[in-house]
Amino acid sequence: MLEVKNVSKYFGGLAAVSDVSFSVKNNEILGIIGPNGAGKTTLFNVINGFYKPSKGEIFLNGVSIGGKKPYQICQAGMARTFQIVKPLRRLSVFDNVVASAFLRAKSKQEAKQIAEEVLKFTELYEDRDTLSKGLPLGKRKRLEIARALATRPKLLLLDESFAGLNPAELDKSIEIIKKIKENGITIMIIEHHMKVIMSISDRIVVLTYGQKIAEGTPEEIRNNPEVVEAYLGGEG
Amino acid sequence: MKKYMPFITLGFFLIFPMLGVSTYVMHIFILLLMWTTIGMSWNLLSGYCGQVSFGHAAFFGIGAYTSGILYSKLSMSPWLGLPLSVFTVGILSFIIGLAVLRLRGPFFALATLASGEVFRVTAENMEWLTSGTLGIMLQQRLWVSKLPYYYIILSITVAVFLLMKYLLSTKLGYYFVAIREDQDAAESLGINTTLYKTIALIVSAVVTGIAGAFYMNYMGYIDPHIVFALHDISIITIMIVMVGGVATQWGPFIGAVIMVLLQEVVRSIPGLGAMHQAIFGGLLIFIIIFLPNGIVGDFKKIKRFFGLRSA
Numbered sequence: 001m002l003e004v005k006n007v008s009k010y011f012g013g014l015a016a017v018s019d020v021s022f023s024v025k026n027n028e029i030l031g032i033i034g035p036n037g038a039g040k041t042t043l044f045n046v047i048n049g050f051y052k053p054s055k056g057e058i059f060l061n062g063v064s065i066g067g068k069k070p071y072q073i074c075q076a077g078m079a080r081t082f083q084i085v086k087p088l089r090r091l092s093v094f095d096n097v098v099a100s101a102f103l104r105a106k107s108k109q110e111a112k113q114i115a116e117e118v119l120k121f122t123e124l125y126e127d128r129d130t131l132s133k134g135l136p137l138g139k140r141k142r143l144e145i146a147r148a149l150a151t152r153p154k155l156l157l158l159d160e161s162f163a164g165l166n167p168a169e170l171d172k173s174i175e176i177i178k179k180i181k182e183n184g185i186t187i188m189i190i191e192h193h194m195k196v197i198m199s200i201s202d203r204i205v206v207l208t209y210g211q212k213i214a215e216g217t218p219e220e221i222r223n224n225p226e227v228v229e230a231y232l233g234g235e236g
Numbered sequence: 237m238k239k240y241m242p243f244i245t246l247g248f249f250l251i252f253p254m255l256g257v258s259t260y261v262m263h264i265f266i267l268l269l270m271w272t273t274i275g276m277s278w279n280l281l282s283g284y285c286g287q288v289s290f291g292h293a294a295f296f297g298i299g300a301y302t303s304g305i306l307y308s309k310l311s312m313s314p315w316l317g318l319p320l321s322v323f324t325v326g327i328l329s330f331i332i333g334l335a336v337l338r339l340r341g342p343f344f345a346l347a348t349l350a351s352g353e354v355f356r357v358t359a360e361n362m363e364w365l366t367s368g369t370l371g372i373m374l375q376q377r378l379w380v381s382k383l384p385y386y387y388i389i390l391s392i393t394v395a396v397f398l399l400m401k402y403l404l405s406t407k408l409g410y411y412f413v414a415i416r417e418d419q420d421a422a423e424s425l426g427i428n429t430t431l432y433k434t435i436a437l438i439v440s441a442v443v444t445g446i447a448g449a450f451y452m453n454y455m456g457y458i459d460p461h462i463v464f465a466l467h468d469i470s471i472i473t474i475m476i477v478m479v480g481g482v483a484t485q486w487g488p489f490i491g492a493v494i495m496v497l498l499q500e501v502v503r504s505i506p507g508l509g510a511m512h513q514a515i516f517g518g519l520l521i522f523i524i525i526f527l528p529n530g531i532v533g534d535f536k537k538i539k540r541f542f543g544l545r546s547a
Contacts (some may be wrong), residue, residue: 048424074426082424088417099410103426108406151426 001026001155001186002047002078007056007066009039009046016042018210019056024155029177029187031201031218033194035230039210040190041083044159047188048080049073060155075103079148080157083190085140087132093143094119094128101150114150122146122176138169145176149185156180158189162196174200198222206230245489249390253383262382266454268496269389270447273396274469275476275488277443280400282474283483284409285436286416287337291348293469294332294355295441298325299448300463304372305365307452314374318449325445326438333437337430340419349470356464371459378453385454392450396443401485403439412436413483444473467513475516479523481530490531 002024009017017039024030032040045051047058049070058066065073088096097115098108105111119125122142127135132143141161148156162173170193177200181187191197197204198218206214206221208230214221221227249269253262274292282288302324303317336347359366366372379385403409411432414422423429452458463469472495480491498519502512527534 050420050424069428070420070423071426071428074424079426080424082421086418086421088414088421090417091413095410095413099414099422099427100425102407102410111407111410147421147425 001061002188003059004043004047005057005059007043007046007053007058009042009051010054015210017046017207020207020210020212021056022205022212022215024186024188027181027184027186028202029181029189029200031197031204032188032190032207033192033197033204033221034207038207040207041159042210043207044080044157044190048078048157074151074153077152077154078157079151079153079155081141081144081148081159081161083159083163085137085144087135087140087143089131089133091132092129093124093132093135093146096132096143097146097150100147103151114152118146118150121149121179123172138165138173141165142169142173142176145173145180149180153185155186155188158187158191160190160192162191162193170196246394253386259382262386264496264500266382266386266389268492269386269393270450270454271472271476271492271496272489273389273393273447274444274473275480275492276393276396276400277440277447278473279477279483279488280403280412280443281436281440283477283487284404284416285412285433287433287436288341288345288474289348289440290345290466290470290474291332291350291352292440292444292473293464293466294348294352295325295329295444296448296451296469297352297355297359297458297460297464298328299445300452300458301359301366301372301448302445303449303452304458307374308367308372309365313378314449314453315378318446318453321445321449322442325442325448329438329441329445330434332441333434337433337437349466352464352466352470356460356466359460359464366460369459369461371457371462372452374453374456377456385450389450389454392446397485399443408432408435416483475520477530478520479530481532481534484530484532487530487532494531 004023005021007017007020008015020043032043034040042051046053049065049068049072052067056066057064060076060078063076065076088099091099094115097118098111101111101114105114119128122145124139124142124146127139132140135143145158145161162170165173174196177187189197201218203216204218204221205212206227213230214224214227216224252265274296278289278292299321302321303314306312306317306320307314332351336344336351339347360369411422411427414425414427415429415432419429448463451463476491476495477488478491479494480489481487502508502515523530527537531538
């Protein structure tokens with residue numbers, strides 16, 4: 001689905017991401033973990049097109065997307081959410097999703113239909129008339145997911161969609177993510193919440209100081225001494 | 237009641253000239269409609285798409301000068317110049333857009349302000365084409381009566397109103413607002429922000445250009461200081477929409493009514509001189525503090541203030 005080959009991103013002399021390679025298989029959930037400042041979000045921004053990779057190549061379904069614009073990459077079938085949520089504040093929840101549904105919809109009616117479906121799927125349908133700036137954080141994070149889903153992606157990039165959620169919201173979001181996977185969408189997810197990432201990921205990539213230090217199943221990662229040392233500390 | 241407002245308003249404007257009003261009042265109404273048109277065009281780019289322009293005088297002036305130059309150099313009827321100005325404004329606004337649409341927020345605003353000034357200075361200095369500060373004068377206006385002008389600008393205004401209403405109900409409308417609310421989010425949702433900003437700019441510019449070409453025909457005289465004026469065109473445009481209500485359908489109209497009437501009232505007070513600018517400034521401050529969404533946008537607030545809560 002997605003192949004990241006030797007990608008580096010420098011800001012001035014600083015390597016935020018250096019020589020990272022990995023691939024995402026069809027219909028899996030790939031978790032990306034790492035301490036603060038490890039370059040996870042930068043990596044997302046490179047994959048999603050906000051930054052051009054300084055080095056390396058990225059392929060989506062075999063097509064090179066490195067250096068393409070975010071909107072082109074989204075049209076190619078990759079959608080993302082933001083760690084710091086970016087709702088279209090003065091629009092209702094419904095219109096937020098309609099705006100992104102237009103990417104695939106041929107008519108306004110179809111866009112509304114997609115939006116309705118997606119909102120029911122993410123359990124935001126009751127809030128459809130609320131202005132998105134008035135939503136609590138948990139729902140705003142879900143709105144990000146809803147908006148991304150409305151573009152009918154094949155690959156979904158989730159940037160800390162669980163951060164700051166209360167336990168009830170957490171369970172709901174986990175359930176939604178599992179449902180998204182069942183619908184055949186591949187997911188790549190950045191997450192700090194260890195319990196969540198260990199339970200939903202099929203495989204995990206670990207970043208530290210911009211470098212990939214490990215890759216494997218949650219079980220392997222948990223028992224990898226390097227990861228334990230770099231990241232999990234004494235807990236492992 | 238609310239549903240019939242557009243028809244009542246339109247009906248009023250249609251029969252208004254038959255009420256036997258003086259040519260002065262007709263003149264005020266013509267200006268009012270022209271400003272409504274310009275306000276609506278600004279509202280599309282700056283209100284809905286969020287790209288705040290301080291340079292709409294550029295488009296107004298280009299429209300006016302296209303029509304004026306075609307008349308003075310090629311002796312073409314200025315009415316033919318009006319549709320032709322669509323092309324010049326379209327092309328020039330596209331070129332302006334290439335430069336200014338790379339910028340965001342206040343930088344965009346400053347760049348548009350500069351582009352307006354660039355065209356003013358250009359028009360002043362390209363004397364072989366524009367007659368410089370002497371300006372261009374129509375030897376003879378087509379009609380002595382104001383009636384034809386009135387109905388022409390009325391149809392332009394109604395057409396633009398419907399066009400805006402239509403555009404905003406389509407995909408374009410959603411995309412414009414998405415870009416206003418968050419450009420990065422819009423981009424990551426698959427919206428080609430550069431393309432849609434350019435569309436908003438060109439549509440907005442062309443409509444303002446048409447108003448400019450109409451102005452040339454109606455007033456019969458233009459010079460760079462009039463049609464490329466920063467304060468009398470660009471800033472007044474912004475004020476009209478701010479007062480009436482940014483990103484509202486009726487805001488430009490309400491704003492134009494208030495601003496044009498206010499301008500006339502202020503002008504009729506003797507000895508006020510340049511004070512009128514201070515009055516406008518004060519009004520703008522008042523609006524920004526108490527009615528940030530304008531009269532239309534904050535109508536509920538106004539009703540509450542006057543105790544007219546219609547539960």
